Amino acid sequence: MDFLTSMTPAGGVAAAMLVALIAYALLGGADYGAGVWDLLARGPRAEAQRELIAHAIGPVWEANHVWLIVVVVLLFTSFPEAFTVVMTTLHVPLSLMLIGVVLRGSAFTFRSYDATELARRRWNRVFSIPSVVTPVLLGAVIGAIATGEPGRVAEAGGPVPLFSTWLRPFPIAVGLFALNIFAYVAAVYLTLETDDPALRDDFRRKALISAATLGAVAWAVHLLAKDSAPLVYEGLDRASWGAPLRYATGAMAVAAIVALALRWFAMARLAAAAQVALILWGAAAAQYPYLVPPHLDLTRGAAPAIVHKLMLIALGLGSLILVPSLVYLFRVFKGHTFRAGRRDEDESVRPTPA
Template sequence: MSLEFAVAAALFAGVVCYAVLGGADFGSGFHDLTAGGARRGAPLRTLIDHSIGPVWEANHVWLIYVLVMWWTGFPQSFAAAMTTLYVPLVLALVGIVLRGASFAFRKYSETLWQAKLFGVVFATSSVLAPFFLGTIAGSLASGRVPEGGYGDPWSSWINPTSLFTGAISVGTCAFLAGTFLTADAARRGQEALAARLRVRSLVVGAATGVVVFAALIPIEHDAPTLWEGLMGRALPVVALSALGGVATLVMLWRGRFGPARVAAVVAVAAVMAGWGLGQYPWVLVDQVSIVEAAGARATLQGLLVAVGIAAVIVGPALAYLFYLTQSPEWNGEGPGGVKAVEGGSIRRGVSHWSGRLRGRP
């Protein structure tokens, strides 16, 4: 394995982690947006707050990791992408900032209209941000970012491949989040909410699958290099992603929510891996390869050392954080069991929203 490829692999590992962890985080906004009114949507919105509250900032650290690795390890391609795709990049950044701020502000709203306002901003931004991030991926994969940068700021991301990739990104995030939330609701003893989320996840998953297959038609003509890679070296991984998606739907249908989460993660990770293998060996498809885009050798070596140190120091801390959020105590399965949850955070959350309906702060 060459040094350049090792750094590119470390960079792409961050992309996969962001797609899985950040994707589930973004996808919760779709379910928040479609949860219903304040009274009907209160249990689901409370579950979303409880599920993503401790980890949403940690999930988006991966975006910083990816950008820093790309900027440092492959600087010329980074500059080319930034000067060409600045419109969707700015829109995605605005979405990420607005969703984070609104997610926090909604908890401290004193009136129902304030909570609704921040809720709409949070949910809408959670849908728009992954869409624009997906269009960026589609632009890179379809060869619309020139080597020297300063490509067309509109047609570079408003094209069939980019738009389909954006739509797939939104659907994948919503499907992943729905699967996670269904398992969380079932584990917390909220059978009615789990059943509701199960139906949502099945519908979203089926719809996303239809969009994925529909996208293959324009991609074949609009991004021939990517198509050739997907139908060649990446085909086994593409098949794995399809199997993972079908397995997730089957497990959701049968009520096996824990294994469904694992299958969903495999499906999304395989989708991302298929994109990477389909695009290989290009950083900017048909423009700049990994070897050509790589920075100085000393810089690449330093990056790998930094990644190794981060894996040793940050990796266990992140793993422990996710372990804690899945622990019985956090989910109300400790002393008092499910009743502790029903009499605790969820009831307080529902009462909080219901109180606003009656005009109480």
């Protein structure tokens, strides 16, 4: 329990940001991934796949996206200089990402309420294409920060470059990695959303394929990181528990693939979610204590401690309302994915908007 005494309020807020980011990846990320599978839906069951996706994410859609806002608010309140540097040096990818957020966020709802089948199909496209582009940009922003280039540009002052901070191999590779992770968790989750064995096998196959490509992309990111993001590359070795963290991530990846192969879908979901959480934890640990390397860490450019303490109190009190509300939401709409035996009675009413 060493960390409890050594953790500063700033560290506490940073940990909360990591938790919110993991939640966004596991929940909002899966919505992006579902959009990817919507775009890639082919074959005789393409329509059934799209319908399953729409039903699965409809009720939880709006809530899943609030996690991103939580991360942003925590960042600008608690670490204003890091926020300012990111928003300035990565203005272009963030602006493009937001256009994607707007397009898919509105199109997803519009397609439920438009008049004709044709119109609904068009909205589907407006939803699914940005679902592919937006995660790449989000990952590129995170990858770019890890290279230290935005931090160096801001430190040097002078004119702000629009593209050179992020339009590089490593950030783009991280972007593709994010896209792949999101598609992977979405496919794993979707295996639990249907009774139809053929449909379930479709998503099982997609999950296994994306697990394999995820390994390949991860390898590419690892190779590129050595030169492009040395600080983060070495960070995981520096941390005393870097090695166990890596082994645990690998073990979860293997467990997820084995569970998928054996059709233990609930187990696969658990392992895949743990794998994603460990990947983000590992990335954060490797970058620790920097928010925007190589200069801005948890102390430099941070808000005064009183702000961090107040934010922690607000987070604690807010969680008292938030956690039961989220549990209720997922019980009402996702309960059937946790009770394999009682699926029939549960599935009698499909969630469709009023």
